[in-house]
Amino acid sequence: MQIGIFDDRIEIWNPGNLSNGLTVQKLKGKHESMLRSPLLAKNFFLIKYIEQWGTGTNRMINWCLNYGLPEPVFEERGGSFVVTIKKYKITEGVLSSLNKRQKKAVEYLLKNKKITNKEYRELNPNISDRTALNDFNDLVKREIITGVGARKYRYYILR
Numbered sequence: 001m002q003i004g005i006f007d008d009r010i011e012i013w014n015p016g017n018l019s020n021g022l023t024v025q026k027l028k029g030k031h032e033s034m035l036r037s038p039l040l041a042k043n044f045f046l047i048k049y050i051e052q053w054g055t056g057t058n059r060m061i062n063w064c065l066n067y068g069l070p071e072p073v074f075e076e077r078g079g080s081f082v083v084t085i086k087k088y089k090i091t092e093g094v095l096s097s098l099n100k101r102q103k104k105a106v107e108y109l110l111k112n113k114k115i116t117n118k119e120y121r122e123l124n125p126n127i128s129d130r131t132a133l134n135d136f137n138d139l140v141k142r143e144i145i146t147g148v149g150a151r152k153y154r155y156y157i158l159r
Helices: 038-046 056-066 092-096 100-112 117-123 129-141
Strands: 002-005 009-015 073-077 080-086 145-148 155-158
Touching: 056 080, 100 117, 100 129, 100 155, 117 129, 129 145, 129 155
Parallel strands: none
Antiparallel strands: 002 009, 009 080, 073 080, 145 155
């Protein structure tokens, strides 16, 4: 097993693919547990290290959602099973719903951690202060960013 810790995510890599009949989609619902090592699993169950078979992925999803994070991403990649837990709620679906200016702001925030109204207007020439403020208000309403500070000293960070 390998664990990679990045600024925006944690990736957990486990060698080997899912057992026959088990798919990434099935992991998100009620599913049968297909044990690779039943003796090892039984001992972990007896010492209360495993609560129940076939519930771990659903508990991971619930934990992430309860902490305001996006659902973890489960995938088979390069002969391994990978779980990615993202720090931000920025998914492809969220990005596709933003305007070009807002997408630039999110990219800027991922690199620079904060953005001001002035920096936003420099990224998007020929927009008014009011348009910038409306774009920021929309991103705040969607819970993508949070404003910090008051008026003149206000800046925004990813939520």
